[in-house]
Amino acid sequence: MxxxxPHLLRAFLSVIDVGTVNGAAAALHRTQAAVSMQIRRLEDIAGAPLFERSPKGLTANAEGRILEPYAREILTLNEEACQRISGQHxxxxxxxxxxxxxxATRLIDILKxxxxxxxxxxxxxxxxxxxxxxxxxxxxxxxxxICDTQEVAHQPLVEWPEQLLWVVRSDLTLLPDExxxxxxxxxxxxxxxxxxESLADSQLHWNMVCEASTLVAMATAVQVGIGIGPMISATIPPGCRVLPSTPESPTSIQIGIGLYARPGASEEANYLADFMTRMPGRLAV
Incomplete structure (x- = not known):
């Protein structure tokens, strides 16, 4: 082998994060043909295809998933080595x-x-x-x-799906006839x-028992057993569980989260954006 x-690995990870060659090309400021060529070159070196292709885009196959954490670590170490050798920050x-x-969750270790x-x-x-x-x-x-993609008119650097899961206090029993x-x-x-809208589609009988103005308020209301609340997986508080998917429980809600950079953003801002997308334990999981 x-x-x-690293240039090939960067293209590879960008395609994984964005899901399309077009999107990766835009994020890397390269042409689609150039990124496609880099992916083919990396697959030649690896001796195997790295993506599964579908009309919706590209997803890493088994070989690609093996390579991904190594690629991220290689690029992280490469960056650290360059900075330490040059002594420039x-x-x-x-x-x-x-x-x-x-x-309050995934960003802490990345920013540290x-x-x-x-x-x-x-x-x-x-x-x-x-x-x-x-x-x-x-x-x-x-x-x-970093916020909901439906609220921003610009194209994100990276976009990933999240799910709002229905969370309840672990020992709270929900009665089917209530x-x-x-x-x-x-x-x-x-x-x-x-x-x-999801609750309406489910045709379940429900009542709003509490309004939460912040994530802390939502987590507190769920933890003390006031009711069930929609939360992403990273924010589920201790002592709580996700409701299983059954006809008696509402379904999870798909949302999109994006990372955006201001046009003309500084070098350090763009570097931080790149850092957040390539770090192990990054924002998108």
Missing amino acids: QDLD MEGRVKLGVVEDFA SFRDQNPKVHLDLIIAGNRQLAALFEQDKLDLL ALPVVLFTDACPWRTRVM
Whole structure:
């Protein structure tokens, strides 16, 4: 097996993260033909196809899934080695807007690693709801943004699916002949509409027993047993469980999350965006 070229690995990971060659080409600022050629070259080196192709795009096959964590580690080590050898660190300030669901979970380890490697880059973290963040981004008040794709008119650098799962306190028993006690986010949250539409489609009998204005409020309401609430997997609090999919329980709700960069964003902002997408344990799981 020949050496794995970091340029080929970067194209490979970009296709995995975005799901299409076109999207990867845009993220890498290259042509579609160039990225396709890189993927074919990497598959030649690996001696096997790395993707399953369908009309919807590309997904890593068994061989691709084996290569993926190694590719991410290789690129991370390559970046660290270049920085340490040169002794140069980026300087500047990055304003990152992010919904609470990710700021409180997956983002912590990623930003810790970034901060350790780039101590001279100052991070301003703006935690708010999807619509508030989208408005700030449109006003060029954020360099980077992580939020619901339906709230932003721009093309994301990376987009990934999440599911709002129905979560309940582990020891709470829901009686089939009683209305489901449901905790909802307030009207300011765009997920509320999608959750209510899903509940309506399920034709289940339910009552809203509590409104939660923040993720902390939602987690608290569920933990104390007020009712069931919609949450992504990363934010499920201790002592709680996901309701199994049955005719007596509502179905999960699909949402899309995107990472966005302001047009003309600084070098350090673009570097942080790239760092967040290639780190092990990254935002998209």
